Amino acid sequence: MALIVQKYGGTSVGTPERIKNVAQRVARWQARGNQIVVVVSAMSGETNRLIALAKEIQSQPDPRELDVMVSTGEQVTIGLLAMALKEIGVKARSYTGAQVKILTDSAYTKARILKIDEDRMRADLNAGCVIVVAGFQGVDELGSITTLGRGGSDTTGVALAAALKADECQIYTDVDGVYTADPRIVPDARRLKTITFEEMLEMASLGSKVLQIRSVEFAGKYKVRLRVLSSFADEGEGTLITFEDDEGMEQAIISGIASSRDEAKITVLGVPDRPGIAYQILGPVGDANVDVDMIVQNVGHDGLTDFSFTVQRGDYQKTLKTLEPVVKHIQARGIVSGEKIAKVSIVGVGMRSHAGIASTAFRTLAEEGINIEMISTSEIKISVVIDEKYTELAVRVLHKAFGLDQAR
Amino acid sequence: MALIVQKYGGTSVGTPERIKNVAQRVARWQARGNQIVVVVSAMSGETNRLIALAKEIQSQPDPRELDVMVSTGEQVTIGLLAMALKEIGVKARSYTGAQVKILTDSAYTKARILKIDEDRMRADLNAGCVIVVAGFQGVDELGSITTLGRGGSDTTGVALAAALKADECQIYTDVDGVYTADPRIVPDARRLKTITFEEMLEMASLGSKVLQIRSVEFAGKYKVRLRVLSSFADEGEGTLITFEDDEGMEQAIISGIASSRDEAKITVLGVPDRPGIAYQILGPVGDANVDVDMIVQNVGHDGLTDFSFTVQRGDYQKTLKTLEPVVKHIQARGIVSGEKIAKVSIVGVGMRSHAGIASTAFRTLAEEGINIEMISTSEIKISVVIDEKYTELAVRVLHKAFGLDQAR
Numbered sequence: 001m002a003l004i005v006q007k008y009g010g011t012s013v014g015t016p017e018r019i020k021n022v023a024q025r026v027a028r029w030q031a032r033g034n035q036i037v038v039v040v041s042a043m044s045g046e047t048n049r050l051i052a053l054a055k056e057i058q059s060q061p062d063p064r065e066l067d068v069m070v071s072t073g074e075q076v077t078i079g080l081l082a083m084a085l086k087e088i089g090v091k092a093r094s095y096t097g098a099q100v101k102i103l104t105d106s107a108y109t110k111a112r113i114l115k116i117d118e119d120r121m122r123a124d125l126n127a128g129c130v131i132v133v134a135g136f137q138g139v140d141e142l143g144s145i146t147t148l149g150r151g152g153s154d155t156t157g158v159a160l161a162a163a164l165k166a167d168e169c170q171i172y173t174d175v176d177g178v179y180t181a182d183p184r185i186v187p188d189a190r191r192l193k194t195i196t197f198e199e200m201l202e203m204a205s206l207g208s209k210v211l212q213i214r215s216v217e218f219a220g221k222y223k224v225r226l227r228v229l230s231s232f233a234d235e236g237e238g239t240l241i242t243f244e245d246d247e248g249m250e251q252a253i254i255s256g257i258a259s260s261r262d263e264a265k266i267t268v269l270g271v272p273d274r275p276g277i278a279y280q281i282l283g284p285v286g287d288a289n290v291d292v293d294m295i296v297q298n299v300g301h302d303g304l305t306d307f308s309f310t311v312q313r314g315d316y317q318k319t320l321k322t323l324e325p326v327v328k329h330i331q332a333r334g335i336v337s338g339e340k341i342a343k344v345s346i347v348g349v350g351m352r353s354h355a356g357i358a359s360t361a362f363r364t365l366a367e368e369g370i371n372i373e374m375i376s377t378s379e380i381k382i383s384v385v386i387d388e389k390y391t392e393l394a395v396r397v398l399h400k401a402f403g404l405d406q407a408r
Numbered sequence: 409m410a411l412i413v414q415k416y417g418g419t420s421v422g423t424p425e426r427i428k429n430v431a432q433r434v435a436r437w438q439a440r441g442n443q444i445v446v447v448v449s450a451m452s453g454e455t456n457r458l459i460a461l462a463k464e465i466q467s468q469p470d471p472r473e474l475d476v477m478v479s480t481g482e483q484v485t486i487g488l489l490a491m492a493l494k495e496i497g498v499k500a501r502s503y504t505g506a507q508v509k510i511l512t513d514s515a516y517t518k519a520r521i522l523k524i525d526e527d528r529m530r531a532d533l534n535a536g537c538v539i540v541v542a543g544f545q546g547v548d549e550l551g552s553i554t555t556l557g558r559g560g561s562d563t564t565g566v567a568l569a570a571a572l573k574a575d576e577c578q579i580y581t582d583v584d585g586v587y588t589a590d591p592r593i594v595p596d597a598r599r600l601k602t603i604t605f606e607e608m609l610e611m612a613s614l615g616s617k618v619l620q621i622r623s624v625e626f627a628g629k630y631k632v633r634l635r636v637l638s639s640f641a642d643e644g645e646g647t648l649i650t651f652e653d654d655e656g657m658e659q660a661i662i663s664g665i666a667s668s669r670d671e672a673k674i675t676v677l678g679v680p681d682r683p684g685i686a687y688q689i690l691g692p693v694g695d696a697n698v699d700v701d702m703i704v705q706n707v708g709h710d711g712l713t714d715f716s717f718t719v720q721r722g723d724y725q726k727t728l729k730t731l732e733p734v735v736k737h738i739q740a741r742g743i744v745s746g747e748k749i750a751k752v753s754i755v756g757v758g759m760r761s762h763a764g765i766a767s768t769a770f771r772t773l774a775e776e777g778i779n780i781e782m783i784s785t786s787e788i789k790i791s792v793v794i795d796e797k798y799t800e801l802a803v804r805v806l807h808k809a810f811g812l813d814q815a816r
Contacts, residue, residue, distance in 0.1 A: 016464035050484065056424035057491045065494070068502050069487030072480035076458065079477030083465045086473070094476050098506070099551050143507055 002167040003035045003125065007135065007157030010044035011174045012231035013077050022172075022231065023084035026130055030090060035125045037164065039135045039157040040081055042073025063108035067137075067147045071097070074134035074153070082132045092130040095121075097137035097145070102156065104138035104146045111138055111146035113155065116163035133160060154215035162222035169224050170238075171211060176230035177239035178203065178210050180404040181257040185392045188405035192255060194242045199255045202347040202381045216241070253350030254357070254402040257395050260343045261388055263293060264316040265374065267308040268323065270333025273300035280330055281307055281323070288322045290315040294343070294376040294383060304333075308374055310385065313339055341373065342391040345383040346398060357402075358382055364401040370394055410575040411443045411533065415543065415565030418452035419582045420639035421485050430580075430639065431492035434538055438498060443533045445572065447543045447565040448489055450481025471516035475545075475555045479505070482542035482561070490540045500538040503529075505545035505553070510564065512546035512554045519546055519554035521563065524571035533572075541568060562623035570630035577627065577634050578646075579619060584638035585647035586611065586618050588812035589665040593800045596813035600663060602650045607663045608634075610755040610789045624649070661758030662765070662810040665803050668751045669796055671701060672724035673782065675716040676731065678741025681708035688738050689715055689731070696730045698723040702751070702784040702791060712741075716782055718793065721747055749781065750799040753791040754806060765810075766790055772809040778802055 006026065013019050022038075030036050041047075050070045054061040078094035085092035100121065104111035121131050135153025138146045148155050154171055161169035177191040178200065195203070197220040204213040210228055219226045219241065229238035271277055282292060294310045311319050316339055327335060351357050361382055365372060370393065374385035386394055399405060414434065421427050430446075438444050449455075458478045462469040486502035493500035505512075508529065512519035529539050543561025546554045556563050562579055569577035585599040586608065603611070605628040612621040618636055627634045627649065637646035679685055690700055702718045719727050724747055735743060759765050769790055773780060778801065782793035794802055807813060 016461065019465060053424065053484070054488065054491060057427060057488050058495045062491050062494050065487040065490040065502055067487075068490070068504075069484045072483045075480045075483070076461070076477045079473040079475075080462065080465050082473040082476070083462060083470050086470050087466045094473055096476075096553075145504075 001033050001035060003037070003164055004029060005037045005039065005157050005161040005164070005166045005169045006172060007039040007153060007170065008041065008172045008231055009153065009174070010041040010047070012172050013040050013081065014044040016080070018231075019077070019080050020084050020087075022081060023088055023090070025172075025231070025235075026085060027088055027090050028235075030130060037121065037125070037131045037133060037160055037166070038081065039133050039153055039160060040074060040077040041135050041153040043077055046073040046076070064144060067108045067145050071134070071137040071145050071147055074136050078132045078134045085130055085132070090130055091128055092132055093124055094132040094134075096134045097156070098139035098143070100133060100160075102138035102159070104140055104148070106140040106142070106144065106146065108144075108146055110149040111140070113138060113148070113159045116159060118163045121160075121164065148214075152212070152214075154212040155218055158215045158218045158222070158224050158226065161224045162218065167225065168227055169219065170227050170229055171215075172229050172231035173210060174230065174232060175210060175228075176233045176236050177228050179256065181395050181399045182259065185259070185395045186257075186399045186405075189399065190404065192239050193237065194240050195255050196242055196349050198380055199347050199349055200241050202345065202378070203256055203258050253354050254346055254348035254404065256347055256404065257398045257402075258345045258347060259391050259395050260345075261341075261391060262313050263310040263341060263343055263385075264313045264319075264337065264339040265308060265310045265341050265385055266316075266319060266323070266335060266337040267306055268327060268332050268335055269306050270304045271300075271307045272330060272332075273303050273305040277330065278307065281326060282309070284322050284326050285311070285319055288318055290319050290322070294374060294385065296374050296376060310341070310343065310374070340388040341385050342388045342394075343383055343385055344391065344394045344398065345381050346402065347381045349380050351380050351382075360401055361398060364397050365394060368393060368397055409441050409443060411445070411572055412437060413445045413447065413565050413569040413572070413574045413577045414580060415447040415561060415578065416449065416580045416639055417561065417582070418449040418454070420580050421448050421489065422452040424488070426639075427485070427488050428492050428495075430489060431496055431498070433580075433639070433643075434493060435496055435498050436643075438538060445529065445533070445539045445541060445568055445574070446489065447541050447561055447568060448482060448485040449543050449561040451485055454481040454484070472552060475516045475553050479542070479545040479553050479555055482544050486540045486542045493538055493540070498538055499536055500540055501532055502540040502542075504542045505564070506547035506551070508541060508568075510546035510567070512548055512556070514548040514550070514552065514554065516552075516554055518557040519548070521546060521556070521567045524567060526571045529568075529572060556622075560620070560622075562620040563626055566623045566626045566630070566632050566634065569632045569634075570626065575633065577632050579623075579634065579636050580639035581618060581636060582638065582640060583618060583636075584641045584644050585636050587664065589803050589807045590667065593667070593803045594665075594807045594813075597807065598812065600647050601645065602648045603663050604650055604757050606788055607755050607757055608649050610753065610786070611664060611666050661762050662754055662756035662812065664755055664812065665806045665810075666753045666755060667799050667803050668753075669749075669799060670721050671718040671749060671751055671793075672721045672727075672745065672747040673716060673718050673749050673793055674724075674727060674731070674743060674745040675714055676735060676740050676743055677714050678712045679708075679715045680738060680740075681711050681713040685738065686715065689734060690717070692730050692734055693719070693727055696726055698727050698730070702782060702793065704782050704784060718749070718751065718782070748796040749793050750796045750802075751791050751793050752799065752802045752806065753789050754810065755789045757788050759788050759790075768809055769806060772805050773802060776801060776805055 082092040082094040103115040135156040179189040181189040183189045226241040296308045490500040490502040511523040543564040587597040589597040591597045634649040
């Protein structure tokens with residue numbers, strides 16, 4: 001008998017009909033002799049509706065009170081899914097994050113999970129009951145409701161799987177796995193049967209929105225066996241996220257091509273090339289609560305250098321404003337910046353042991369006349385910033401250049 | 409410094425604009441040096457929307473799970489009202505029923521309050537904080553969410569006032585007090601400055617929907633000073649529900665005329681007039697979960713009598729079905745019944761010490777050619793069942809006959 005945690009996203013529970021379908025799927029898994037914990041998101045559109053309502057009251061809603069009302073979205077879904085299960089004769093019981101309880105810190109709207117009580121769930125499971133838990137939410141030490149931030153339901157699923165030492169955590173979504181590239185861009189893209197955690201982390205952080213990055217980190221840390229599946233297709237095997245050391249299978253050199261248009265680039269020109277200058281630029285940016293993604297600084301000459309980085313597009317204007325006094329203070333020459341960029345990344349653990357990946361990538365882009373504006377690399381990925389209009393073209397030619405359209 | 413509990417119903421918090429108005433009103437009361445606890449209902453329409461959603465999953469929704477999802481309506485409102493208060497500079501903090509905590513039994517969808525923790529609220533109040541509590545809901549000993557049933561937000565308000573020994577519990581609604589009759593029926597109806605608890609209980613149970621009857625009982629039991637006010641009008645004094653022995657003021661003989669069209673009448677004809685027969689008829693009705701209101705049995709003759717009672721119109725068909733085997737079993741002659749009836753009641757504590765009220769009422773109805781089908785009396789009320797079509801006429805002529813259109 002296996003213990004399986006299944007997580008269903010907002011689209012999968014978007015209508016009463018779909019909730020009934022989820023109940024049927026859960027019932028099938030249970031009928032095969034498994035113990036099942038289900039984590040659900042709010043019905044699609046509901047979280048946005050609640051946030052919009054809050055903004056009619058306060059343009060910057062109070063975080064504690066926002067969590068109180070936004071968490072109701074998942075609370076409605078757990079009630080409905082538990083009803084749907086009971087309706088088809090499956091014993092079920094719903095729990096909010098506070099009821100489980102999923103203890104978090106008090107960072108409203110982006111809380112972190114500290115601890116999960118498993119006793120109550122274990123008792124229900126042993127009684128043959130399916131447990132339906134509200135994703136995305138928890139409770140702090142004082143009993144206030146917290147939420148984990150966007151995509152937090154994935155994290156709830158993985159955290160429950162870790163706490164219960166589940167055999168597998170299944171993330172049901174509207175795609176049937178992780179692909180070598182976005183199939184809307186590359187028709188030849190193939191579903192990966194497996195992908196390593198490190199690759200998945202890079203893919204997630206690079207704009208492949210199949211899994212929320214925090215949940216992948218969490219799964220990696222607690223060695224949770226994670227699988228991505230479709231809640232619409234008939235039962236397939238999806239994509240299993242593997243631990244490199246666990247699974248003996250041969251890894252492909254490159255697993256996939258990810259792309260993201262969510263960023264903007266900023267270059268501070270003619271920066272005095274002296275120690276501490278990076279901190280003088282990025283310190284104020286961090287203080288303004290802006291996350292910086294790529295950072296590139298080349299060797300300087302004549303005591304000056306250019307310092308470039310990318311930020312989320314939503315933070316672009318704020319970042320420029322933050323830098324105005326900084327540029328004056330450090331006596332830099334000025335700023336050039338742009339929003340119309342895309343980041344395209346090649347991800348694969350095989351890169352570590354294979355030379356020539358970068359040059360293949362750069363040559364491929366050059367042959368298409370695509371100019372590379374920034375480059376950043378890690379052990380298992382190469383990211384380039386290019387003009388936004390070439391995004392699809394770049395993804396397609398790189399996908400082909402690395403043979404990802406060929407069955408392995 | 410007074411401690412005041414204010415309860416706002418669904419219409420009063422029906423839109424973001426109205427929630428802001430409530431916040432302004434709360435702020436004014438606090439600025440006058442009062443400590444304020446606010447109890448709110450779900451935004452109007454929200455509870456029905458949630459119940460409809462549940463019924464798309466289960467025609468008879470599981471009660472525990474129904475409470476889980478329906479309770480989210482109030483949870484959204486507390487978040488919004490706390491935001492609205494903070495937005496205008498008032499310290500505020502929201503609490504769900506479980507957070508307060510309002511401990512109830514486990515009778516889902518119609519739970520009863522057992523105990524309320526006041527420590528946390530007291531600490532917040534002493535810190536100058538307005539407390540915003542979700543009405544209609546609580547939590548049972550196992551931590552499951554419960555609801556108190558329709559109108560339960562009034563009960564929450566009164567129960568909190570009792571627990572905190574509040575100086576006054578103010579129920580804000582869409583009318584500005586209790587009237588001598590429904591102003592839509594009797595244009596001359598006057599707002600009562602005071603009404604006794606007993607009268608209010610009769611009025612509430614007789615179809616005057618200003619206050620939910622359980623909340624009035626609760627207030628009477630715990631000696632909570634209760635006031636009904638309008639959340640739309642400028643601040644008036646509303647109607648104060650008084651304890652007869654507390655307040656020295658002279659009571660009117662008759663306080664008001666109430667009417668209700670929610671009932672149906674059933675008469676079992678030719679019932680053997682022997683001990684235990686009432687139980688044989690009403691026992692099965694009670695077992696079918698039907699509440700019986702008026703019960704009338706006259707002296708029999710020839711060993712037979714007729715046994716009449718009224719039930720909620722929604723229970724009418726079920727009751728008839730329940731009685732079919734009973735009628736055979738007790739060898740009664742048969743059943744006559746009707747849905748097209750109304751109950752009109754004259755309420756007033758002065759009845760106790762004044763003779764002739766009943767005869768005035770019966771004469772007044774007779775003069776209009778209105779036939780009385782059933783009569784039932786208590787110490788402070790006289791109820792008659794009449795043909796539904798005469799409802800308004802009966803209310804108007806009784807209102808006039810007892811001089812309720814004259815200022816006191």
